[in-house]
Structures are given as structure tokens and as C-alpha cells.
Amino acid sequence: MSNALTYPKTIIEFMDTFNTDEKCLEYIASVKYPKGWYCGNCGSKEYGLIKTRRLIKCKHCGYQDSLIANTLMRNTRKPLRDWFWVLYMLSTQKTGLSAMELYRQLDFGSYKTAWTWLQKIRMAMVNPDRTELNGAVEVDETYIQTGKAGKGRKMGGKKAIIICAVEIRETKNDEKLISGRIRLRYIPSASVDNIQPFIRDHIVKGSTIITDGWSGYQGLKRYGYNHIVETIGDPKQASKKFPRVHRVFANLQAWLVGTHRYISTKHLQNYLNEYMFRFNRRYIPKVSFDSLLKIAVLSEPKTYKDFIGIKKPVYINSEV
Numbered sequence: 001m002s003n004a005l006t007y008p009k010t011i012i013e014f015m016d017t018f019n020t021d022e023k024c025l026e027y028i029a030s031v032k033y034p035k036g037w038y039c040g041n042c043g044s045k046e047y048g049l050i051k052t053r054r055l056i057k058c059k060h061c062g063y064q065d066s067l068i069a070n071t072l073m074r075n076t077r078k079p080l081r082d083w084f085w086v087l088y089m090l091s092t093q094k095t096g097l098s099a100m101e102l103y104r105q106l107d108f109g110s111y112k113t114a115w116t117w118l119q120k121i122r123m124a125m126v127n128p129d130r131t132e133l134n135g136a137v138e139v140d141e142t143y144i145q146t147g148k149a150g151k152g153r154k155m156g157g158k159k160a161i162i163i164c165a166v167e168i169r170e171t172k173n174d175e176k177l178i179s180g181r182i183r184l185r186y187i188p189s190a191s192v193d194n195i196q197p198f199i200r201d202h203i204v205k206g207s208t209i210i211t212d213g214w215s216g217y218q219g220l221k222r223y224g225y226n227h228i229v230e231t232i233g234d235p236k237q238a239s240k241k242f243p244r245v246h247r248v249f250a251n252l253q254a255w256l257v258g259t260h261r262y263i264s265t266k267h268l269q270n271y272l273n274e275y276m277f278r279f280n281r282r283y284i285p286k287v288s289f290d291s292l293l294k295i296a297v298l299s300e301p302k303t304y305k306d307f308i309g310i311k312k313p314v315y316i317n318s319e320v
């Protein structure tokens with residue numbers, strides 16, 4: 001039960017590494033008990049796995065511990081390596097995974113089951129130890145197309161406003177400016193009441209916030225931020241004044257249209273969570289898989305009902 005795994009670099013290596021449920025169980029155990037398992041009854045550290053029931057069993061007294069109770073994987077009849085594959089795809093592959101692909105590839109009984117599976121994971125794509133963005137941060141909002149994917153790589157009919165913050169970072173060597181971490185939120189309207197809580201939730205005081213002249217950004221100094229207003233005459237110039245935010249918007253929209261055939265506004269925040277999760281870990285795929293697995297192992301499961309009951313956007317922050 002050691003975490004000293006040579007991390008697979010390709011999907012083939014990944015699938016070779018986690019090719020049995022037993023190997024997945026060992027890995028889950030190493031995530032769940034990073035200091036090593038010990039028996040809650042007699043204190044022994046010697047155990048065996050009952051892989052059919054996904055249990056750890058104490059070699060001395062026979063005490064049993066479930067490895068997947070209270071995890072996202074509880075009650076699952078699917079092989080654990082299926083779960084691992086999904087977590088790998090969602091955490092490391094640029095396009096993630098659509099419910100339709102999952103339904104076809106892993107032989108799910110229904111599209112709905114596959115969709116629910118993915119939503120469960122997306123909803124949990126949250127790091128509870130998040131830190132706020134800092135330094136210089138570009139913030140802007142835009143309309144994203146939702147609804148059904150139609151012809152010409154467009155989504156049909158609906159639009160939702162999302163707001164994005166991107167850290168501006170300097171590279172160590174050539175002092176080039178690059179994007180750091182991002183935060184995204186679906187907001188019902190671009191009013192002060194929606195914009196400023198987003199900024200206060202995600203950006204540390206003392207940071208410099210760069211926005212356009214929209215009234216929703218007025219008064220940020222009151223909350224301890226430095227505020228630079230870039231006035232834009234022609235709206236088409238917005239992507240030049242805020243290149244990082246607008247690159248995120250463009251890539252996000254392309255991903256939604258290209259990978260998913262239907263995005264309901266109600267669940268948009270979950271997709272934003274997935275997008276943020278990968279974006280913020282784009283240079284560290286190993287950490288990415290590990291942290292998603294940790295989330296899957298350590299977070300409380302949700303059911304289909306939890307998703308269909310959502311009326312208002314749910315603000316769950318996905319963070320690095």
C-alpha cells in the first residue's frame with residue numbers, strides 16, 4: 001500500500017497500471033490511508049483484500065473495513081477500473097468525456113446512468129483546500145451558448161452569462177505574461193450583486209483587478225482591491241484588452257459545443273467545474289488524476305435526484 005507508483009505517462013500505460021480491480025483497490029487504500037491502514041479493532045497493520053466485496057480484512061482478528069463506503073464509488077456495480085478510466089479522462093484529457101461517449105464505451109444500461117455518473121464527479125470536482133487568486137487578475141463576463149448542439153458547431157438557442165477571473169503570471173525566465181489559475185461562475189445577470197460576490201469569493205484582497213468600465217465592477221476599492229479600468233470603445237476590442245479571459249471563453253465554448261451534445265443552463269456550473277479543474281492543473285497531469293481520485297474517495301456521494309432537483313445555479317467552487 002504505497003503511493004510510490006511510477007506514474008503512467010500515456011493512457012495505455014495508465015490502463016496497464018490499473019488493469020484489475022485489485023490494483024485499483026490498493027491504490028484507493030493508499031489514498032484513503034496515506035499513513036497505512038491499521039485495524040480499528042486490534043491495531044494490526046496486516047491486512048488482506050476481499051476484492052469481490054471491496055473490503056480490507058484484518059489478518060489478525062478478521063475485522064473488515066469497506067474501501068468504497070462513503071465514497072463516490074459506493075454502491076457501484078461497475079468495475080473500479082472503469083471508474084479509474086473515467087477519472088483519468090476527466091482529469092487529464094483536454095476534451096474530458098461526454099455522457100454519450102461514456103454510455104457507448106463502458107456499456108452503461110442507459111444514457112441517464114452515464115450522465116448521472118459524470119455529473120456526480122463534476123459536482124465534486126472541488127478542492128476543499130482552495131486558495132484565492134492573487135496578484136494581477138483579469139475579470140470579464142460573457143454570454144455562453146447552451147442548449148442543444150446543432151449544425152455548424154453551434155449550440156442552439158439559449159445563452160447564459162458566465163464570469164471569469166484569470167491570474168496574470170510572469171514566467172520566471174523571459175518575463176513573458178501567461179495565464180495562471182482561473183475561476184468561472186454562471187451568474188443569472190451581470191449585476192453588481194452577482195459580480196462582486198464572485199470577486200470577493202475568489203480573489204484575495206490587495207490584488208489588482210483589471211476590468212472594463214461596466215457598472216457592475218464599480219466600488220471594488222471599497223473591498224480592498226486595486227482596480228484598473230480598461231475602457232473599451234468597440235466591444236470587438238474586448239478580446240484584445242482582456243486576452244486571457246477571452247481565450248478561456250473561446251476555448252470553453254469550443255469544448256462545450258465540441259464534446260457535449262446538450263448543456264442545460266441548470267447544470268452549467270458543473271461543466272465549468274470540470275473545465276476549471278483541468279485548466280488549473282494543465283501542467284501537472286499526475287497531480288490532476290491523484291487529486292480527482294482523492295475527491296472521489298473522500299467525498300460524499302450524490303444521487304440522480306440531487307441533480308434533477310436543482311432549480312437555481314449551484315455555486316460550487318472548483319479550485320486548485
Ligand SMILES: [Zn+2]
Binds near residue numbers: 043058059061063
Ligand atoms: Zn484486527
